[in-house]
Amino acid sequence: MMPCAAPRSQQHNRARKQQLIVSSASTTTATMTSQGQSATLGRGDAENDAGGSKAAHFVFVPLREQGHLIPAVDTALLLATHGAVCTIVAPPSTAALVRPTVDSARRSGLQVRLAEFPLDYATAGLPEGADDGDSIPPMQMWNYYRAMALLRAPIESYLRAHAPYPTCVVSDFVHPWTTELAANLGVPRLTFFSMCTFGLLCQHNLERFHAWDGVEDPNEPVVVPGLGRRFEVTRAQAPGFFRGIPIPCWEEFADYVERARAEADGVIVNTFQEMEPEYVAGYAAARKMKVWTVGPVSTYHQRRTTLASTLASRGLRTSAIDPEECRRWLDGRAPGSVVYVSFGSISQADPKQVVELGLGLEASGHPFVWMLRNADGYHEAVRGFLRELEARVAGRGLLVRGWAPQLLVLSHDAVGGFVTHCGWNSTLEAVAAGLPVVTWPHFTDQFLNEKMAVEVLGIGVSVGVTEPLTYQAVAKEIVVGRGVVEAAVRSVMGDGEEAEGRRRRARALAAMARAAAQPGGSSHANLLDLVERFQPGAAGGAAASEV
Template sequence: MGDNSCNVKLHIAMLPWLAFGHLIPFLELAKLMASKGHKITFISTPKNINHLPKIPQPLTPFITFIKLNLPKLQNLPENAESTRDLPSNKVKYLKIAYDHLKEPVVDILNTLSPNWIIYDFTTYWLGPIAAEYGIKTAYFSVFPALMHGYLGTPETMMHGYDDRDDFLKKPKWVTFESQVKPSGFQLTKATENLSSEVENVSDAYRLGATIQGSDVVIVRSCFGFEPEWLNLQKELYKKPVIPAGLLLAVDNPDGNADWLETKKWLDMHEKGSVVYIAFGTETKPSQYELTQLALGLEMSLLPFYWVLIDQRGSLDEVVELPSGFEERTHGRGLVCRGWAPQFKIVSHDSVGVLLIHSGMSSVVEGFQLGKPLVLLPLSVDQGLIASYLVEKKMAYMVRRDDVDGLFTPESVADSLSLVMVSEEGKMYREKAKEMMCLFGDRKVQDKCLDELLHVLQMSLSCKE
């Protein structure tokens, strides 16, 4: 940091949304800030905090966890504290319960008086309250800038769009060339999930109001990845938009009790020959998607390691693999239905390609380790990220019907073969190695972090 920087140590509270695709990036940012000597108060529910990776010993004096209990709601199962505990149509009740944390969160702010609170898109009510207490606010987007840039100004998010079909073409506020857009079937799926009368506040309103009520916006991104979209965000929001870096993935030193068995299986396969399949903790394929995917893997004849979430909480319907699939692929493929040490597995030389949903954490991890990506996005945000990666020729997407989302086992098998072994797909293998220089560069990450902390410190008028 430069000579004019303020060197005051900050106290930063963090309040992520109750989803591990949000909790983990928030925790990674907390660890980076703590490594610079700043004090972090990390607020979530008991079960979520207990499931987070352990903090490295040198950082434990700087990070304090505060556990808040969710209120009991009629439609929310007693043990449900994150999105992975619920089918997608029940997540709205988790958001309603989350809104009831307003009072205990205000008590924490009143008691601790942090300099800043960094919070998520769901917490749309927090900005004005924090301002009353003289606490600065930052919205941290775990999504890249292209997603929010596509959605427009906070006012547009809050008060609606002219037409649903506006989402299927380039928005008028995007003034540069871009092919980024979701598919029609992803938009239909999102509309269905948001149309419930029970959910008191839509996701679009939450996001717009959160951005509007924040002092600054922090984005999981960097200018080397999406410069036009970051600049567009600044124009749309009329406030500071600061890249936090891509938040490099780190190995969990606790490992996994089954890792040695997994490693033994991976060791048996040739370098670059195994497909790793995972769709994160947020996303579960439908029965149709699961069947087509499984049959495509079988048809590909490639070795595979599949982390499969077949049920999200006790109320969710179980999706099932095709009859006899695991027997027919025995020895060639492994299906893991529990937690898997993803970083360790993807780091292994035998893993040649990742088949993923385009969630940002998986994209970062794959490119950080130089692995080419085959994309099967299932939701709107994943579709936007996937279309950007395809536009930039960074990754290849499984071909699907744009309207109904249908795809064939052949399209899965052909996509994997193309990216992993064919001459035509060599560009994706080379691009993945090239991306290591950006996604795995700690100097880029450190520069983003220093600039972010500088903004947060300078806003306090450098009071020692």
């Protein structure tokens, strides 16, 4: 068994990180192992590889949860469209989700690769195949993170043996062990975040300024310091990454994650500069490192006509409804008349909430598409209610029992609003589609994303949930009544001045998102900068750690 405590990184100062970046951008063939001994870097036949030694080679180490995995893969694909070589490393269960998208990209000529590494379940104390479902059980997450950390050595061996040699590691922030991977390879490491910089800065400032000191009640609001505007949040809503779990291992892991984040050579974020410029600048200044905003990365699927079919399959899961059937259903509805409802890949409404949500949608009078991720998992009374509801709203309501082609739905002209759990992936897809949202957060950063949508961007209406609903030690019955659901949907979809104002702001944001992704836009420029900065021999490599 691996020890509870995570090992400390070997990179403890900015000078050392700049040295690594310089060495990765040169022809150096040696680096230092974590024990400080010289090691030869086998670059293989990199000169003869299709990518050549002149192309930047990004190695992506994503997290398997869809809110993390989907934007990480999309970012790799976007970098590949600008000439980079991208390798995505993952265990088999994650690779299976990614493979169709990667294969499609390869057929279009992009240099993107997928490398599988089996997990050592036994050594990590993880039940065989525990990572093969829709989500890993919460009680097994610690073991899963340990199993992923055990992949460092085989990934390193693979990267040394297969050309071209990597020039940068891009890892999800929950993989702090990639600090050692990048250091051993002698290349820089960037942290990847699938959340907005507003949320990142809130979390950072709450810890940096010790905002929770002396606050005993987890539901007592405090003002987030250092933002220039007044935003209140409770500790239950923003405990910090992996904080607040009453198990010592998690607190140690949280410290390990924070050290790795502080020692990174830069940050890639799925957002765009024009939407939150003050928070992008604020986070870069607080972290004293470069922040590359590259979003919305979902635009990859919308602007590459050769891969137009991926618009329907971006969720990495097989849709429970034929995408063409879904498209035809939407084609028969008036523009802006349909509300889409989804709580993402992890959160799920409890039985009572399903009934209240369904009745509220029915009472709203608006056509709706409702994704019920695990509808068959409810008891017969709830399944019976859903059948009866479906019969009553036939022709007006479309219930999808399983995964829905979300990006396709949100991109359709018939859709005018989105009831969302406020995962950042979904929130940013709504922004890119120009849609106002009904906000219904369930856990962690979703409460901060709600504030972003409602208080910063002015495109959201909250249902009033103030306590986490998911990953709680004791289940809480927090039911949003049918009347609240109906009122929120009517507010977002209505014709009043407030509703029109939200729609105007949402459309303006969508225009900014499109501009950011196009040549001359901020996200497009940042992608080009990444590809240029991290190519072999790039003179500007050392500047990656500069603000």
